[in-house]
Amino acid sequence: MSSNLLVLAAAAPAAGPPGWVQILPLVAMGVIFWFLVFRPQMKRQKEHQAKIAGLQKGDRVVTAGGLIGKIVKLDDHYVDLELGPNVRVKAVRSTIGDVIPPNNAPAND
Incomplete structure (x- = not known):
């Protein structure tokens, strides 16, 4: 009878970690992804x-x-830019990438 108990005890699976512990690496990866990708992009x-x-x-x-170009006219959705003498184009306002600071001379001059 005692040999039967030993066989049953040996065949029983060992108690593993709780189920929530298996989710922790996924949660950690999500938090890291948030701070490295989403947060800087939103900023x-x-x-x-x-x-x-x-x-x-x-x-x-x-x-x-x-x-x-230089902004000649502003609208809610559009911007008129002067690219050169007598050269004007209309651009969508959201396509403006950057504003050049005034008195910005090229580095080679």
């Missing part, structure tokens, strides 16, 4: 929206396509 998006909201007539800007 950049807010900064870009602030730049777009603060555009003024006369600002020099760079579009997402790489065109550099």
Whole structure:
């Protein structure tokens, strides 16, 4: 009879960790992903929206396509840019990539 108990005890599976412990690595990866990817992206998006909201007539800007121009006219959705003498284009306001600070001379000059 005692040999039967030993066989049953040996065949019984050992108690493993609780089920919630298996989820911890997934939760940790989600938190790390949040701080390394989502949070910085949201911060950049807010900064870009602030730049777009603060555009003024006369600002020099760079579009997402790489065109550099001076703002001639502002609208809620569109911006008229002067790229050169007698060269004006209309761009969607959200495609403005960056505002060039005034008195910004090229590094080679």
